[in-house]
Amino acid sequence: MAKKPWGGRFKESTHELVERFTESVSFDKRLYRWDIKGSMAHARMLAKQGIISKDDAERIVEGLSVIKEKIDKGEFHWDQKLEDVHMNIEAELSRLIGEPGKRLHTARSRNDQVATDIRLYLKDEINSLDKALASLQGAILYQAKEYMGYAMPGFTHLQHAQPVLWSHHMMAYFEQFRRDRERLRDTLKRVDVCPLGSAALAGTDFPIDREYVREELGFSGLTRNSMDAVSDRDFVAEFIFCASLIMIHLSRLSEELILWSSEEFSFVELPDSFCTGSSIMPQKKNPDCPELIRGKTGRVIGDLVAILTLIKGLPMAYNRDLQEDKEPLFDACDTVRSCVEVMEGVLRGMVPKKERLNQALKSGYLTATDLADYLVEKGVPFRTAHEVVGRVVAYCIENNKELWDLDLDELRSFSSVIEEDCFERLSIDGSIKKRNSYGGTSPDQVLKAIEEAERWLAEF
Protein backbone atom coordinates (compact mmCIF):
# COMPACT_ATOMS: atom_id res chain seq x y z
CA MET A 1 0.00 0.00 0.00
CA ALA A 2 1.26 3.47 -0.87
CA LYS A 3 2.42 5.32 2.22
CA LYS A 4 0.86 8.75 2.60
CA PRO A 5 3.45 11.51 2.38
CA TRP A 6 1.52 13.22 5.19
CA GLY A 7 0.91 10.02 7.18
CA GLY A 8 3.12 10.74 10.23
CA ARG A 9 0.48 12.07 12.60
CA PHE A 10 -2.24 9.52 11.71
CA LYS A 11 -3.03 6.36 13.65
CA GLU A 12 -5.73 4.97 11.36
CA SER A 13 -5.38 4.45 7.68
CA THR A 14 -7.59 6.47 5.38
CA HIS A 15 -11.01 5.01 4.67
CA GLU A 16 -11.24 3.72 1.16
CA LEU A 17 -14.33 5.87 0.60
CA VAL A 18 -12.34 8.96 1.57
CA GLU A 19 -9.53 8.05 -0.76
CA ARG A 20 -11.97 7.93 -3.62
CA PHE A 21 -13.72 11.07 -2.45
CA THR A 22 -10.66 13.27 -2.00
CA GLU A 23 -8.51 12.16 -4.91
CA SER A 24 -7.89 14.54 -7.79
CA VAL A 25 -5.27 12.59 -9.69
CA SER A 26 -7.89 11.24 -12.09
CA PHE A 27 -8.22 14.76 -13.51
CA ASP A 28 -5.21 16.80 -12.33
CA LYS A 29 -2.72 14.34 -13.85
CA ARG A 30 -3.05 16.45 -16.95
CA LEU A 31 -0.97 19.07 -15.11
CA TYR A 32 2.07 16.77 -14.94
CA ARG A 33 4.14 18.62 -17.54
CA TRP A 34 3.89 21.90 -15.69
CA ASP A 35 4.21 20.25 -12.28
CA ILE A 36 7.53 18.72 -13.32
CA LYS A 37 8.72 21.96 -14.86
CA GLY A 38 7.94 23.77 -11.59
CA SER A 39 9.69 21.11 -9.52
CA MET A 40 12.83 21.27 -11.65
CA ALA A 41 13.03 25.04 -11.27
CA HIS A 42 12.42 24.73 -7.53
CA ALA A 43 15.17 22.10 -7.14
CA ARG A 44 17.69 24.19 -9.08
CA MET A 45 16.87 27.20 -6.94
CA LEU A 46 17.25 25.19 -3.71
CA ALA A 47 20.74 24.12 -4.85
CA LYS A 48 21.72 27.59 -6.00
CA GLN A 49 20.77 28.90 -2.56
CA GLY A 50 22.69 26.14 -0.81
CA ILE A 51 19.50 24.69 0.70
CA ILE A 52 20.17 21.31 -0.92
CA SER A 53 23.36 20.10 -2.56
CA LYS A 54 24.06 20.55 -6.27
CA ASP A 55 24.34 16.80 -6.55
CA ASP A 56 20.91 16.24 -5.04
CA ALA A 57 19.42 18.84 -7.39
CA GLU A 58 20.96 17.13 -10.40
CA ARG A 59 19.56 13.78 -9.38
CA ILE A 60 16.15 15.32 -8.78
CA VAL A 61 16.12 16.93 -12.23
CA GLU A 62 17.27 13.69 -13.87
CA GLY A 63 14.71 11.66 -11.98
CA LEU A 64 11.96 14.06 -12.97
CA SER A 65 12.98 13.79 -16.63
CA VAL A 66 12.69 10.03 -16.44
CA ILE A 67 9.27 10.34 -14.86
CA LYS A 68 8.12 12.82 -17.50
CA GLU A 69 9.16 10.50 -20.27
CA LYS A 70 7.31 7.64 -18.62
CA ILE A 71 4.16 9.71 -18.34
CA ASP A 72 4.53 10.96 -21.92
CA LYS A 73 4.61 7.36 -23.08
CA GLY A 74 1.60 6.44 -20.96
CA GLU A 75 3.68 4.04 -18.88
CA PHE A 76 3.27 5.78 -15.53
CA HIS A 77 1.09 4.16 -12.91
CA TRP A 78 -1.11 6.76 -11.24
CA ASP A 79 -2.13 5.80 -7.73
CA GLN A 80 -5.39 7.15 -6.35
CA LYS A 81 -4.09 6.56 -2.82
CA LEU A 82 -1.50 9.25 -3.45
CA GLU A 83 -4.29 11.78 -3.99
CA ASP A 84 -3.03 14.06 -6.69
CA VAL A 85 -0.54 14.64 -9.46
CA HIS A 86 1.90 16.34 -7.08
CA MET A 87 2.20 13.49 -4.59
CA ASN A 88 2.21 10.83 -7.30
CA ILE A 89 5.21 12.39 -8.97
CA GLU A 90 7.02 13.13 -5.73
CA ALA A 91 6.51 9.59 -4.43
CA GLU A 92 7.78 8.11 -7.68
CA LEU A 93 10.80 10.41 -7.54
CA SER A 94 11.70 9.18 -4.07
CA ARG A 95 11.21 5.60 -5.16
CA LEU A 96 13.47 6.24 -8.14
CA ILE A 97 16.32 8.23 -6.59
CA GLY A 98 15.84 7.74 -2.84
CA GLU A 99 16.84 10.39 -0.31
CA PRO A 100 17.40 13.37 -2.65
CA GLY A 101 13.82 12.96 -3.85
CA LYS A 102 12.64 13.49 -0.32
CA ARG A 103 14.38 16.86 -0.20
CA LEU A 104 12.46 18.33 -3.13
CA HIS A 105 9.52 19.51 -1.05
CA THR A 106 11.74 21.76 1.11
CA ALA A 107 10.42 25.33 1.26
CA ARG A 108 7.37 24.40 -0.78
CA SER A 109 3.79 23.28 -0.23
CA ARG A 110 1.29 21.70 -2.54
CA ASN A 111 -0.66 24.92 -2.10
CA ASP A 112 1.84 27.09 -3.95
CA GLN A 113 2.74 24.15 -6.19
CA VAL A 114 -0.79 23.66 -7.51
CA ALA A 115 -1.30 27.39 -7.98
CA THR A 116 1.91 27.46 -10.03
CA ASP A 117 0.87 24.45 -12.10
CA ILE A 118 -2.51 25.92 -12.99
CA ARG A 119 -1.01 29.26 -13.95
CA LEU A 120 1.61 27.62 -16.19
CA TYR A 121 -1.03 25.40 -17.78
CA LEU A 122 -3.42 28.29 -18.33
CA LYS A 123 -0.74 30.47 -19.91
CA ASP A 124 -0.20 27.78 -22.55
CA GLU A 125 -3.93 27.27 -23.00
CA ILE A 126 -4.52 30.98 -23.51
CA ASN A 127 -1.83 31.07 -26.16
CA SER A 128 -3.30 28.12 -28.05
CA LEU A 129 -6.79 29.55 -27.78
CA ASP A 130 -5.55 32.87 -29.06
CA LYS A 131 -4.01 31.14 -32.09
CA ALA A 132 -7.25 29.26 -32.77
CA LEU A 133 -9.19 32.52 -32.55
CA ALA A 134 -6.79 34.16 -34.98
CA SER A 135 -7.47 31.36 -37.49
CA LEU A 136 -11.18 31.75 -36.95
CA GLN A 137 -10.85 35.45 -37.71
CA GLY A 138 -8.95 34.44 -40.83
CA ALA A 139 -11.95 32.35 -41.90
CA ILE A 140 -14.28 35.30 -41.28
CA LEU A 141 -12.06 37.51 -43.41
CA TYR A 142 -12.12 34.86 -46.12
CA GLN A 143 -15.93 34.96 -46.13
CA ALA A 144 -15.94 38.76 -46.20
CA LYS A 145 -13.48 38.96 -49.10
CA GLU A 146 -14.66 36.02 -51.16
CA TYR A 147 -18.27 37.19 -51.28
CA MET A 148 -17.68 40.92 -51.23
CA GLY A 149 -20.34 41.79 -53.83
CA TYR A 150 -23.19 39.94 -52.09
CA ALA A 151 -26.02 41.89 -50.49
CA MET A 152 -28.51 40.57 -47.98
CA PRO A 153 -31.29 41.81 -45.75
CA GLY A 154 -30.05 43.20 -42.45
CA PHE A 155 -32.37 42.33 -39.58
CA THR A 156 -33.57 43.89 -36.37
CA HIS A 157 -36.07 41.93 -34.27
CA LEU A 158 -35.48 39.22 -36.89
CA GLN A 159 -37.54 41.37 -39.29
CA HIS A 160 -36.20 42.80 -42.52
CA ALA A 161 -34.66 46.16 -41.66
CA GLN A 162 -32.15 47.58 -44.15
CA PRO A 163 -29.95 46.01 -46.83
CA VAL A 164 -26.35 45.28 -45.89
CA LEU A 165 -23.37 43.66 -47.51
CA TRP A 166 -22.75 40.02 -46.65
CA SER A 167 -19.20 41.08 -45.84
CA HIS A 168 -20.42 43.70 -43.40
CA HIS A 169 -22.42 41.08 -41.55
CA MET A 170 -19.39 38.76 -41.44
CA MET A 171 -17.11 41.51 -40.21
CA ALA A 172 -19.45 42.16 -37.27
CA TYR A 173 -18.27 38.79 -35.96
CA PHE A 174 -14.66 39.70 -36.60
CA GLU A 175 -15.09 42.56 -34.14
CA GLN A 176 -16.54 40.31 -31.45
CA PHE A 177 -13.61 37.93 -31.65
CA ARG A 178 -11.19 40.86 -31.73
CA ARG A 179 -12.51 42.01 -28.36
CA ASP A 180 -12.37 38.43 -27.09
CA ARG A 181 -8.69 38.21 -27.97
CA GLU A 182 -7.97 41.57 -26.39
CA ARG A 183 -9.73 40.42 -23.25
CA LEU A 184 -7.71 37.20 -23.17
CA ARG A 185 -4.49 39.13 -23.53
CA ASP A 186 -5.46 41.32 -20.64
CA THR A 187 -6.38 38.33 -18.49
CA LEU A 188 -3.02 36.81 -19.30
CA LYS A 189 -1.34 39.66 -17.37
CA ARG A 190 -2.97 38.48 -14.16
CA VAL A 191 -2.34 34.79 -14.89
CA ASP A 192 1.31 35.41 -15.62
CA VAL A 193 2.62 35.79 -12.06
CA CYS A 194 4.55 33.19 -10.08
CA PRO A 195 3.17 32.09 -6.70
CA LEU A 196 5.90 29.53 -5.98
CA GLY A 197 7.71 30.35 -2.75
CA SER A 198 4.52 31.28 -0.92
CA ALA A 199 4.72 27.82 0.63
CA ALA A 200 1.62 26.75 2.58
CA LEU A 201 0.42 30.29 3.29
CA ALA A 202 2.96 32.30 5.22
CA GLY A 203 6.10 32.16 3.11
CA THR A 204 9.17 30.23 4.22
CA ASP A 205 12.10 30.57 6.57
CA PHE A 206 14.51 29.15 3.97
CA PRO A 207 16.59 31.69 2.02
CA ILE A 208 14.81 31.02 -1.28
CA ASP A 209 15.19 33.07 -4.46
CA ARG A 210 11.72 33.58 -5.89
CA GLU A 211 13.00 35.83 -8.64
CA TYR A 212 15.22 33.03 -9.96
CA VAL A 213 12.28 30.61 -10.09
CA ARG A 214 10.12 33.23 -11.80
CA GLU A 215 12.75 33.67 -14.49
CA GLU A 216 13.24 29.91 -14.92
CA LEU A 217 9.52 29.35 -15.38
CA GLY A 218 9.05 32.32 -17.68
CA PHE A 219 6.60 34.24 -15.53
CA SER A 220 6.44 38.03 -15.93
CA GLY A 221 6.01 38.82 -12.26
CA LEU A 222 5.74 37.52 -8.71
CA THR A 223 2.66 37.31 -6.53
CA ARG A 224 2.99 39.86 -3.74
CA ASN A 225 1.21 38.21 -0.81
CA SER A 226 1.74 34.58 0.14
CA MET A 227 -1.77 34.14 1.57
CA ASP A 228 -3.44 35.66 -1.45
CA ALA A 229 -1.18 33.66 -3.77
CA VAL A 230 -2.28 30.25 -2.49
CA SER A 231 -5.97 31.07 -2.26
CA ASP A 232 -6.49 33.27 -5.32
CA ARG A 233 -8.41 31.78 -8.19
CA ASP A 234 -9.65 35.10 -9.64
CA PHE A 235 -7.57 34.35 -12.69
CA VAL A 236 -9.45 31.10 -13.25
CA ALA A 237 -12.80 32.85 -12.96
CA GLU A 238 -11.59 35.61 -15.25
CA PHE A 239 -10.43 33.16 -17.88
CA ILE A 240 -13.70 31.21 -17.77
CA PHE A 241 -15.57 34.48 -18.15
CA CYS A 242 -13.51 35.18 -21.29
CA ALA A 243 -14.25 31.65 -22.47
CA SER A 244 -17.96 32.16 -21.78
CA LEU A 245 -18.09 35.31 -23.87
CA ILE A 246 -16.27 33.58 -26.71
CA MET A 247 -18.84 30.80 -26.49
CA ILE A 248 -21.66 33.32 -26.46
CA HIS A 249 -20.30 34.92 -29.61
CA LEU A 250 -19.90 31.51 -31.22
CA SER A 251 -23.41 30.65 -30.13
CA ARG A 252 -24.90 33.77 -31.69
CA LEU A 253 -23.11 32.97 -34.92
CA SER A 254 -24.27 29.35 -34.68
CA GLU A 255 -27.85 30.46 -34.24
CA GLU A 256 -27.62 32.44 -37.46
CA LEU A 257 -26.03 29.58 -39.37
CA ILE A 258 -28.77 27.24 -38.19
CA LEU A 259 -31.46 29.69 -39.28
CA TRP A 260 -29.72 30.50 -42.54
CA SER A 261 -29.34 26.86 -43.51
CA SER A 262 -33.05 26.17 -42.90
CA GLU A 263 -35.40 25.67 -45.82
CA GLU A 264 -37.17 28.89 -44.87
CA PHE A 265 -34.11 31.13 -45.06
CA SER A 266 -31.89 29.06 -47.27
CA PHE A 267 -29.24 31.81 -47.23
CA VAL A 268 -26.26 29.46 -47.03
CA GLU A 269 -25.04 26.01 -47.88
CA LEU A 270 -22.98 24.55 -45.05
CA PRO A 271 -20.13 22.20 -46.03
CA ASP A 272 -21.14 18.53 -46.15
CA SER A 273 -18.02 17.66 -44.22
CA PHE A 274 -19.29 19.68 -41.26
CA CYS A 275 -22.88 18.40 -41.27
CA THR A 276 -24.47 15.08 -40.41
CA GLY A 277 -27.48 13.14 -41.59
CA SER A 278 -30.50 11.49 -40.08
CA SER A 279 -30.72 7.78 -39.33
CA ILE A 280 -34.33 7.72 -40.49
CA MET A 281 -34.91 10.64 -42.89
CA PRO A 282 -32.73 10.12 -45.95
CA GLN A 283 -33.07 13.69 -47.21
CA LYS A 284 -31.69 15.35 -44.09
CA LYS A 285 -28.52 17.41 -43.77
CA ASN A 286 -28.37 18.76 -40.27
CA PRO A 287 -26.29 21.68 -38.92
CA ASP A 288 -25.07 19.67 -35.92
CA CYS A 289 -21.80 21.54 -35.48
CA PRO A 290 -23.39 24.96 -34.88
CA GLU A 291 -26.10 23.28 -32.82
CA LEU A 292 -23.55 21.59 -30.58
CA ILE A 293 -21.59 24.82 -30.25
CA ARG A 294 -24.78 26.58 -29.18
CA GLY A 295 -25.45 23.73 -26.76
CA LYS A 296 -21.93 23.63 -25.32
CA THR A 297 -22.19 27.32 -24.51
CA GLY A 298 -24.41 26.28 -21.63
CA ARG A 299 -21.65 24.07 -20.23
CA VAL A 300 -19.07 26.83 -20.22
CA ILE A 301 -21.44 29.30 -18.59
CA GLY A 302 -22.04 26.53 -16.06
CA ASP A 303 -18.28 26.29 -15.49
CA LEU A 304 -18.22 30.03 -14.81
CA VAL A 305 -21.03 29.82 -12.28
CA ALA A 306 -19.29 26.84 -10.65
CA ILE A 307 -15.98 28.65 -10.14
CA LEU A 308 -17.58 31.89 -8.94
CA THR A 309 -19.71 30.00 -6.43
CA LEU A 310 -16.70 27.92 -5.37
CA ILE A 311 -14.70 30.98 -4.39
CA LYS A 312 -17.38 33.09 -2.78
CA GLY A 313 -17.33 31.72 0.76
CA LEU A 314 -13.68 30.86 1.27
CA PRO A 315 -11.82 32.20 4.29
CA MET A 316 -8.08 32.77 3.96
CA ALA A 317 -5.98 31.01 2.87
CA TYR A 318 -5.96 27.62 1.05
CA ASN A 319 -9.06 25.42 1.43
CA ARG A 320 -9.54 22.03 -0.12
CA ASP A 321 -12.60 23.41 -1.90
CA LEU A 322 -10.11 24.87 -4.35
CA GLN A 323 -9.40 21.42 -5.75
CA GLU A 324 -12.80 21.82 -7.43
CA ASP A 325 -11.40 24.60 -9.62
CA LYS A 326 -9.81 22.20 -12.06
CA GLU A 327 -12.69 20.37 -13.67
CA PRO A 328 -14.57 23.54 -14.67
CA LEU A 329 -11.31 25.09 -15.87
CA PHE A 330 -10.29 22.07 -17.94
CA ASP A 331 -13.79 21.71 -19.30
CA ALA A 332 -13.97 25.37 -20.30
CA CYS A 333 -10.53 25.19 -21.96
CA ASP A 334 -11.32 22.02 -23.92
CA THR A 335 -14.79 23.09 -24.92
CA VAL A 336 -14.02 26.59 -26.09
CA ARG A 337 -10.98 25.51 -28.09
CA SER A 338 -12.75 22.71 -29.92
CA CYS A 339 -15.72 24.96 -30.67
CA VAL A 340 -13.47 27.67 -32.12
CA GLU A 341 -11.71 25.09 -34.30
CA VAL A 342 -14.95 23.56 -35.53
CA MET A 343 -16.49 26.94 -36.30
CA GLU A 344 -13.46 27.81 -38.37
CA GLY A 345 -14.03 24.70 -40.48
CA VAL A 346 -17.70 25.53 -40.91
CA LEU A 347 -16.90 29.06 -42.05
CA ARG A 348 -14.17 28.00 -44.47
CA GLY A 349 -16.60 25.71 -46.28
CA MET A 350 -19.81 27.72 -46.07
CA VAL A 351 -21.20 29.19 -49.30
CA PRO A 352 -23.76 32.01 -49.28
CA LYS A 353 -26.52 31.55 -51.87
CA LYS A 354 -26.53 34.71 -53.92
CA GLU A 355 -29.83 34.12 -55.69
CA ARG A 356 -31.70 33.40 -52.50
CA LEU A 357 -30.18 36.45 -50.83
CA ASN A 358 -31.26 38.59 -53.76
CA GLN A 359 -34.74 37.14 -53.61
CA ALA A 360 -34.94 37.89 -49.89
CA LEU A 361 -33.92 41.47 -50.61
CA LYS A 362 -37.04 41.90 -52.71
CA SER A 363 -39.50 41.85 -49.85
CA GLY A 364 -39.93 43.73 -46.62
CA TYR A 365 -39.55 47.36 -47.76
CA LEU A 366 -35.85 47.35 -46.91
CA THR A 367 -35.29 50.79 -48.43
CA ALA A 368 -38.11 52.62 -46.62
CA THR A 369 -35.56 54.46 -44.48
CA ASP A 370 -33.79 55.56 -47.67
CA LEU A 371 -37.01 57.10 -48.98
CA ALA A 372 -37.44 58.96 -45.68
CA ASP A 373 -33.82 60.16 -45.85
CA TYR A 374 -34.48 61.28 -49.44
CA LEU A 375 -37.41 63.41 -48.27
CA VAL A 376 -35.22 64.92 -45.56
CA GLU A 377 -32.67 65.90 -48.20
CA LYS A 378 -35.53 67.68 -50.01
CA GLY A 379 -36.22 69.72 -46.89
CA VAL A 380 -38.87 67.64 -45.10
CA PRO A 381 -38.27 67.26 -41.32
CA PHE A 382 -37.35 63.65 -40.47
CA ARG A 383 -40.40 62.97 -38.26
CA THR A 384 -42.71 64.15 -41.05
CA ALA A 385 -40.77 62.13 -43.62
CA HIS A 386 -41.09 59.03 -41.40
CA GLU A 387 -44.87 59.53 -41.23
CA VAL A 388 -45.15 60.02 -45.01
CA VAL A 389 -43.13 56.91 -45.82
CA GLY A 390 -45.16 54.98 -43.26
CA ARG A 391 -48.24 55.83 -45.31
CA VAL A 392 -46.46 54.83 -48.53
CA VAL A 393 -45.64 51.45 -46.97
CA ALA A 394 -49.24 50.99 -45.81
CA TYR A 395 -50.36 51.72 -49.39
CA CYS A 396 -47.90 49.15 -50.73
CA ILE A 397 -49.11 46.51 -48.27
CA GLU A 398 -52.72 47.14 -49.29
CA ASN A 399 -51.88 46.97 -52.99
CA ASN A 400 -49.39 44.13 -52.73
CA LYS A 401 -46.52 46.17 -54.12
CA GLU A 402 -42.93 46.89 -53.20
CA LEU A 403 -41.62 50.46 -52.95
CA TRP A 404 -39.83 50.23 -56.27
CA ASP A 405 -43.03 49.09 -58.01
CA LEU A 406 -44.59 52.51 -57.47
CA ASP A 407 -44.51 55.01 -60.33
CA LEU A 408 -43.67 58.66 -59.91
CA ASP A 409 -47.31 59.78 -59.82
CA GLU A 410 -48.17 57.32 -57.08
CA LEU A 411 -45.18 58.47 -55.05
CA ARG A 412 -45.92 62.16 -55.61
CA SER A 413 -49.44 61.65 -54.28
CA PHE A 414 -47.76 61.21 -50.88
CA SER A 415 -45.28 64.07 -51.20
CA SER A 416 -44.84 66.60 -53.96
CA VAL A 417 -41.10 66.93 -53.33
CA ILE A 418 -40.49 63.44 -54.76
CA GLU A 419 -38.83 63.43 -58.18
CA GLU A 420 -37.37 60.96 -60.66
CA ASP A 421 -34.05 60.78 -58.75
CA CYS A 422 -35.71 58.97 -55.84
CA PHE A 423 -35.65 55.64 -57.69
CA GLU A 424 -31.89 55.32 -57.31
CA ARG A 425 -32.46 55.62 -53.56
CA LEU A 426 -35.07 52.90 -53.54
CA SER A 427 -32.69 50.35 -55.06
CA ILE A 428 -30.69 47.93 -52.89
CA ASP A 429 -27.34 48.96 -54.37
CA GLY A 430 -28.18 52.65 -54.03
CA SER A 431 -29.15 52.17 -50.41
CA ILE A 432 -25.97 50.28 -49.52
CA LYS A 433 -23.70 52.71 -51.33
CA LYS A 434 -25.20 55.62 -49.42
CA ARG A 435 -24.51 54.08 -45.98
CA ASN A 436 -21.03 55.52 -46.09
CA SER A 437 -20.60 56.69 -42.50
CA TYR A 438 -17.55 55.33 -40.66
CA GLY A 439 -18.30 51.72 -39.76
CA GLY A 440 -21.28 51.57 -42.13
CA THR A 441 -22.12 49.01 -44.81
CA SER A 442 -21.13 50.90 -47.96
CA PRO A 443 -18.58 49.00 -50.09
CA ASP A 444 -16.01 51.73 -49.38
CA GLN A 445 -16.40 51.41 -45.65
CA VAL A 446 -16.43 47.64 -45.70
CA LEU A 447 -13.28 47.46 -47.82
CA LYS A 448 -11.57 49.81 -45.39
CA ALA A 449 -12.75 47.70 -42.48
CA ILE A 450 -11.37 44.56 -44.12
CA GLU A 451 -8.02 46.23 -44.76
CA GLU A 452 -7.81 47.45 -41.19
CA ALA A 453 -8.76 44.00 -39.91
CA GLU A 454 -6.08 42.33 -41.99
CA ARG A 455 -3.45 44.70 -40.67
CA TRP A 456 -4.62 44.16 -37.11
CA LEU A 457 -4.63 40.39 -37.53
CA ALA A 458 -1.05 40.43 -38.80
CA GLU A 459 0.16 42.65 -35.96
CA PHE A 460 -1.81 41.58 -32.89
Ligand code: ARG
Ligand atom coordinates in the same frame (compact mmCIF):
# COMPACT_ATOMS: atom_id res chain seq x y z
N1 ARG B 1 -5.02 18.53 -5.01
C1 ARG B 1 -4.96 19.78 -4.30
C2 ARG B 1 -5.70 20.84 -5.12
O1 ARG B 1 -5.97 20.58 -6.23
C3 ARG B 1 -3.55 20.21 -4.14
C4 ARG B 1 -3.31 21.04 -2.93
C5 ARG B 1 -3.60 20.25 -1.70
N2 ARG B 1 -3.21 20.91 -0.51
C6 ARG B 1 -3.61 20.46 0.66
N3 ARG B 1 -3.15 21.09 1.69
N4 ARG B 1 -4.40 19.44 0.81
O2 ARG B 1 -6.02 21.89 -4.63
